[in-house]
Amino acid sequence: MQISRPDLTNPTVRPAPAAGRRLPEGLILAIPAGLALNLGIGVMVLGQGTGALVAGVVYLAGAALVCVAMRRHYPHARLGSCNAVTLMRMALTTALIAPLVGGVAAGWAVAAIATISLTLDGVDGWLARRSGLCSDFGGRFDMEVDAALALILALHALAGSPVGPEILALGVMRYLFIGAGLVWPWIMAPLPVSYARKAVCVLQLATLIALQVPVLSDDLAITLARIAAAALIWSFGRDVLWLRGHR
Incomplete structure (x- = not known):
């Protein structure tokens, strides 16, 4: 899982994309x-x-961005089950x-769907490694879906949980980081792999999912939200x- 920042990984599995590359096979079927x-x-x-129609429009807008990014940055000729799974996670x-x-804000259905999306988060990476379709694009695609899930869940929690506006810290940190990178480009440099970072990402999403169900006092x-926010800020x-x- 990579909600926050891209990690440095083995560059040997990431061939450089060719300019003007066609969209990979399978994408046109996967989007519908x-x-x-x-x-x-x-x-x-x-x-x-x-609401479903609005969500559908947002999904199609995201799919259009995926198409543009794939033409520019995806180095493989086929979509692969790994990216298809990430696309389904984006749909969820x-x-x-x-x-x-x-x-209608938080609830069991929202928590269940978010849990499925989070569970599939480890599947797409495993499929990419198994099929030899690892790429910078795939890692970034996965990361942005995680970031979007965190933001949407934070909005649900804001509307339906006792936690105040501070819950938004769990949803906007990734976008604040990108904004800071526009001012200070050195912030967008690759980072080394960190299991602590990955653990915080799990804590972030797990906390947001837990806040969707009306069983917590x-x-x-409030305590869980503040612990997760403090860990994310750290x-x-x-x-x-x-x-x-x-730098």
Whole structure:
């Protein structure tokens, strides 16, 4: 899982993309499949109509960005099951926008869908390594889906849990990091692999999912949110200090 920042990995499995590369085989079929999953979740599971349409539009916008990025940065000729799984995770994640539009915030259904998306997070990486389709694009795609899931869950938690606006820290840190990188480009340099960073990412999403269900006491929910936020701020702060020292 890589919500926060890209890690340095073995460059030998990442051939350079060719300019003007065609879209990989399978993408044209995978996008409609993801849209069907997105709309089906929004209507049949989350019980939303208009909200499901909005979620579908967001999914299609994300799929369009994926197509553009793949033409520029994806080095393989076929999509592979790894990227198909990440695309399905994007469909699940964007489907969670539907209840926000419909005025329905946290709940068991949201927690269940988010849990499925989080569980699949380790599957796409395993499939990429198994099929020899590892790429910088795949790692970044996976990371951005995780970041979007965190933001959407934070918005649900803000509307439906006792935690105050500070819960947004668990959803916006990735985007604040990108914004800082626009001002200080050295922030966007690659980082070494860190299992502590990965553990904090797991804590971040697990906490956000736990906050969706109405079984936690107010005090426990607030305590968990603050612990996760403190860990995330520590993780980002540590990486910024490392990047500053190695710029």
